[in-house]
Amino acid sequence: MSSPNLLFSDNEADVSQAAKTYGITTAQFEALLSRSTDAKATAYCPYSQFRVGATILTEDGAFVDGANVENAAYPVGTCAERVAFGKAVTGGHRKFKAVAVATDISPPASPCGMCRQFIREFCDLKTPIFMFDKDGAFIVMRLEQLLPLSFGPEALPPPGSLTAARG
Numbered sequence: 001m002s003s004p005n006l007l008f009s010d011n012e013a014d015v016s017q018a019a020k021t022y023g024i025t026t027a028q029f030e031a032l033l034s035r036s037t038d039a040k041a042t043a044y045c046p047y048s049q050f051r052v053g054a055t056i057l058t059e060d061g062a063f064v065d066g067a068n069v070e071n072a073a074y075p076v077g078t079c080a081e082r083v084a085f086g087k088a089v090t091g092g093h094r095k096f097k098a099v100a101v102a103t104d105i106s107p108p109a110s111p112c113g114m115c116r117q118f119i120r121e122f123c124d125l126k127t128p129i130f131m132f133d134k135d136g137a138f139i140v141m142r143l144e145q146l147l148p149l150s151f152g153p154e155a156l157p158p159p160g161s162l163t164a165a166r167g
């Protein structure tokens with residue numbers, strides 16, 4: 001069932017309101033929408049035919065795109081979000097302002113559980129995740145809403161602090 005109270009349309013009022021609420025510019029919002037929508041075309045998804053595009057806005061204002069990459073051994077395939085974060089992190093980015101995911105369904109798809117946890121490694125809990133349908137209508141939620149009571153890097157002892165003697 002759709003969630004009309006959560007689904008915004010791509011009109012000027014909703015876009016500027018969302019951009020303001022989530023701390024990005026309307027130009028950045030429009031770039032997240034157009035780039036994640038275009039990224040769907042780069043998906044390799046012969047098995048599901050379900051195209052997903054993802055775009056990440058880095059803290060310094062760069063954009064990194066990804067799409068899902070499937071595999072004949074089905075579980076080996078990778079979601080668009082993890083492809084985009086892999087590219088961003090190996091490109092040297094460590095801080096991010098927003099994440100966008102675009103699909104051709106409405107209401108739009110939301111990141112799977114594995115991707116929510118993957119995002120949690122690199123993003124502040126307040127980070128907005130924009131989920132776009134084919135027409136640019138969108139749902140937006142913060143990471144802490146998509147992944148409540150989450151487990152993250154700060155729960156572990158600092159890397160290198162454990163002694164080798166302890167098994």
Ligand SMILES: O=c1ccn([C@H]2C[C@H](O)[C@@H](CO)O2)c(=O)[nH]1
Nearest residue numbers: 048050052068079080110111112
């Ligand atoms: O948020 C999502 C949901 C699904 N998929 C991919 C995985 C698979 O390739 C296809 C169908 O599940 O869509 C993503 O990339 N991101």
Ligand SMILES: [Zn+2]
Nearest residue numbers: 079111112115
């Ligand atoms: Zn996923």
